Amino acid sequence: MNRLPACCAPLQNHWPLPRPIPGAVLVSCAFDPARLGNDDFDRANIERTASLQRSVAKRQAEYLAGRVCARAALQQLDGREYVPGTHEDRSPLWPAGISGSITHGKGWAAAVVAHQTACRGLGLxxxxxxxxxxxxxxxxxxxxxxxxxxxxxxxxxxxxxxxxxxxxxxxxxxxxxxxxxxxxxxxxxxxxxxxxxxxxxxxxxxxxxxxxxxxxxxxxxxxxxxxxxxxxx
Incomplete structure (x- = not known):
């Protein structure tokens, strides 16, 4: 079962930008690296890679928050259960037929996804x-x-x-x-x-x-x- 990590506030399913994109879903959340728990990756059922384990709390929290948002966005898009992995160039690895983008800044993360039949590419x-x-x-x-x-x-x-x-x-x-x-x-x-x-x-x-x-x-x-x-x- 996937549970919300302690470092993440409840997810928001919204569209803060001025014009909706037909077929696209955006999910965001606030996060606090100071509240990152030792079991947060396990709670969320998201893999903490070896490189992430060596990272500071800020990097771990922003990665975790971004992937939590991405999974929720994909679930809303078509019901699939999927957490994007990472390419060698550090870009997210999306499922076939899906366009997506993840962003994180100061205490806030978001992901946007769509089927490629609706959007060939998304950048957030x-x-x-x-x-x-x-x-x-x-x-x-x-x-x-x-x-x-x-x-x-x-x-x-x-x-x-x-x-x-x-x-x-x-x-x-x-x-x-x-x-x-x-x-x-x-x-x-x-x-x-x-x-x-x-x-x-x-x-x-x-x-x-x-x-x-x-x-x-x-x-x-x-x-x-x-x-x-x-x-x-």
Whole structure:
């Protein structure tokens, strides 16, 4: 029997983003690494690998919370009992025919899943809002020259955090499809609006279908000092 780990708050089955994705399910939970119990992995019936056993409590708790959310999302999607394993590149190993994504940040984890007939790829990412000072230091590592020129200096922290998160979500959505790594300089955020809509463009060729100039829609929301973004293909 699967029980909720002591480090996890009750699961939430909700859609915090502005626009639902037909056929997709999102489950989240708050978690506290300080409450991680020695038997939490056993309680949840989730394997604690050798590398996880060597990890600090924060890493163990965020992994556990993310997998608990992923299993619950899959159960709601089609009733299956499945905990995603981990590829050698550390990405989640989803069942055949399933697209999914897991994210975890400061005390919060979430997973989104869908059948590939509904979504070929899903990328979900959560980030803590950067201060304007830190965002200014990091901007040139994350933003292209065009993005830097378009950036409103009055919202540096939000723009840099949002750009980082959207590009992370884009990578998570496309990597399982193209099986090719790409980086911050290989995509740009063309526009975003306060209602949570954003649009991105690829700046590199990843495959014949996913080529330089291909544009994708994205969405995001703010939850206090946390930003959540999603790219669905």
């Amino acid at each position: 990412d959560q980030e803590s809002l950067l201060s304007d000072e830190r965002a200014t230091r990091l901007a040139r590592e994350i933003l292209t020259e065009a993005e830097l020129q378009r950036m409103d200096p009055q919202h540096t922290g939000l723009v840099v955090t949002l750009t980082f998160s959207l590009k992370e979500s884009l990578f998570k959505a496309l990597y399982p499809i193209v099986l090719q790594r790409f980086y911050f300089e290989h995509a740009e955020v063309l526009e975003w609006s306060a209602d949570g809509h954003a649009r991105l463009r690829l700046l590199t060729d990843l495959s014949p279908q996913w080529h330089h100039g291909r544009e994708l829609e994205a969405q995001f929301c703010l939850q206090g000092e946390q930003l959540l973004s999603l790219v669905a293909v």
